[in-house]
Amino acid sequence: MPHDHDHDHGHDHGHDHHGLSPSGHPYRPDDDTALSRFQIMEIALREILIEKGITTAAEIMAQVERMDARSPALGARVVARAWVDPAFKARLMVDGSAACRELGIEVDALKLVVVENTAEVHNVVVCTLCSCYPRNLLGLPPDWYKTRAYRSRVVREPRAVLAEFGTRLPGDMRVQVHDSTADMRYLVLPARPAGTEGWTEDRLAALVGRDAMIGVALAGVPEGAPPA
Amino acid sequence: MKPVLPDVTPPGFAPPYPTAGGRFRPGQAVRVKPGMSIGHLRTPFYLRGRTGRIERICGDFHNPEELAYNHRRGNPVTLYRVRFTMAEIWGGTAERPGDTLDAEIFEHWLEPVDAA
Numbered sequence: 001m002p003h004d005h006d007h008d009h010g011h012d013h014g015h016d017h018h019g020l021s022p023s024g025h026p027y028r029p030d031d032d033t034a035l036s037r038f039q040i041m042e043i044a045l046r047e048i049l050i051e052k053g054i055t056t057a058a059e060i061m062a063q064v065e066r067m068d069a070r071s072p073a074l075g076a077r078v079v080a081r082a083w084v085d086p087a088f089k090a091r092l093m094v095d096g097s098a099a100c101r102e103l104g105i106e107v108d109a110l111k112l113v114v115v116e117n118t119a120e121v122h123n124v125v126v127c128t129l130c131s132c133y134p135r136n137l138l139g140l141p142p143d144w145y146k147t148r149a150y151r152s153r154v155v156r157e158p159r160a161v162l163a164e165f166g167t168r169l170p171g172d173m174r175v176q177v178h179d180s181t182a183d184m185r186y187l188v189l190p191a192r193p194a195g196t197e198g199w200t201e202d203r204l205a206a207l208v209g210r211d212a213m214i215g216v217a218l219a220g221v222p223e224g225a226p227p228a
Numbered sequence: 229m230k231p232v233l234p235d236v237t238p239p240g241f242a243p244p245y246p247t248a249g250g251r252f253r254p255g256q257a258v259r260v261k262p263g264m265s266i267g268h269l270r271t272p273f274y275l276r277g278r279t280g281r282i283e284r285i286c287g288d289f290h291n292p293e294e295l296a297y298n299h300r301r302g303n304p305v306t307l308y309r310v311r312f313t314m315a316e317i318w319g320g321t322a323e324r325p326g327d328t329l330d331a332e333i334f335e336h337w338l339e340p341v342d343a344a
Binding site: 111157175176 | 239241244245270271287307311323324328329
């Protein structure tokens, strides 16, 4: 063990180094918990499928890498296009998945519903039952999205939760929470920040963060722009 | 108690996924059945017995209560987005009574309500 040391050198300076690192900080316990039943089942099933030649480790790794390659940048491209192209936006609102495919974004089985923030309505997305999230468009969800605290509180006191994210809304704006309880997945189309007239899509996309597309934040305000 | 219903503007376009039509229409008042059920299901407890309005028809999808047990040959069920007011869900303790919540609810969990 790295912090075992020779106790023969005489501790005569009045405190105990036991359990401390060489620099005097306490060690944190290892965060190794036993595998859960479902983790064991997943490993067992995966190994059997590979043993029987139904799939290969390389195929599984390729699929993991395919999902890992998805990131909020895909969603930001969709939002930026919707901001500059009203006809695209209209199609996006009717069938979000088809509109993503128009941009060459393959969302597989994702059934996307796009909800638009306006001067009257602010949208925020949750999955109270588990952790449904538009992964094929935004990548893996942030850890907080899956916590019991977020899932239970945002349907009960959305304004308090938004304020904790630094998002304070005008009192006359309606907050609309979307609970992804079944087959649909949700993307918030944030309001386009003021002061971005004439910007290119790439430049606009850089203003669109993951949290804005979940609805706990707003799209970024460009530097030097007057407040909206 | 009289339900507190939201305003709903129907989406103005047809569902992008196949549907046989369903028994409810956008804007219609519906109540989520208050009952209990055994097994996997996707109707949250906090909406049981609450009344809202159909926001849109999503399409027809396999019933998750059957899919959970690998029964894949059942008839698809119409799925709706239903909008509720926070006043309806949380009563007098709502953070802001006029804020709203949309959830996807399958047709067999909904019943029509005579709302003024």
